[in-house]
Amino acid sequence: MSLRDKLIVALDLPGVDDAEALTRRCGDAVSFYKIGLQLLPVGGMDLNERLRAAGKKVFLDFKLHDIPATVEKATRSIASRGGDLLTVHAEPAVMRAAVAGRGDDPDLKLLGVTVLTAYDDAMLTEMGYAFGTRDLVMRRVEQALDCGMDGVVASPLEAAEIRERFGGGFLIVTPGIRPAGADAGDQKRVATPGDALKAGSTHLVVGRPVNAAEDPAEAARDIIAEMEAV
Template sequence: MQTNARDRLITALDVPSADEALALVERLGDAVSFYKIGMELVYGGGGLAVAERLVTAGKKVFLDLKLHDIPNTVERATAQVAQLGVHLLTVHGYPQTMRAAHAGRAGSGLKLLAVTVMTSYDDADLAAAGYAEGVAETVRRRAGQARDIGIDGLILSPHEAAAMRAALGPSMLLVTPGVRPAGSAVGDQKRVMTPGEAIRAGADHLVVGRPVTAASDPRAAAEAIVAEISANLTA
């Protein structure tokens, strides 16, 4: 489990252009050591180049692409991502997809995270999509499958972190979106906690976007979250 409080914060570069992403990185400076690059920036053009620049600059990068396709495509795509030198990659938590990604990253230092249930979903959303089980049981099932396949960690809401930490032990990385500092807007998230609550629940990394990137002073916002993480690591 990570012990460096700064490394536990992953700041989401959910912006439409490489120029905006790099401007944010410059503004945040050494307050942030770990960045998430997702679909918006990749599809907007330049996202993978930004990832490579960050890696070269000594930052850690979480490439949040949520891969899910036929096994051959997932395996080959994962092998391509592994060449970028990024630290983390997400795939959807379906057994075929996870096995293919596991094969594709063979021989690399890339760590894989399985998406269990999106933090914008609740039990009603899963029922509407045709799932027979609610959030807690779906997360539990996918977490066990990910562990058995050899996936390094999970994407899950902080509400499931404590149960999964108890079930899976300390070696499985638990990465939690749906983290909002006290008083922040929840937005489209449905299963949220504050940074301190998420750390106490057993999360290794917290993914935070708008509360940092949309703040009037992003660096100060990031530093405040790191301080809250640090206080709860030693509490």
């Protein structure tokens, strides 16, 4: 896998016109994009198909979470439209349903979302969890692999321990990536691109440092240069 394919640029923008304008500005500097819930109801799946037809890869970050029957049907519907990565919340019944809905599609890889990078221990306590961030992440990684998922979404701060405890052979997609010197924004658990790769992440999700940059293509190339350094 090339380093360019390890960088996923988040299309967290108001509409598909804005998103497509960003992809044009990025040009060949970016080969992988994330479409999330913001774009889903305003043409996100159509955009997914156009990007893939143009030779790009697409991470469908929908974080499916519902009763198993609904998740299974939703995953089947998404698989019928195509995609490269799809997220569901890392609860065993939800993940098993997604695996069943994906069927034999060899292209769509399923990722279990462990703990959102905007959460910290205090927020988990407020939500009623008995586990802290680290322990909950490790429990959910183990469950994801047992359920047949292709990988997990986890912060770069947990990636090294995940690799140490569970080995290789699966994807670790890490949001909360900030180039050296960039503002963390609303993210609680962040790391630089180089640190995330050294920790064992396979894909790095970057939003504002690219999509809000004056020159998104240059910003993406700078991040890839940081990745090359390690």
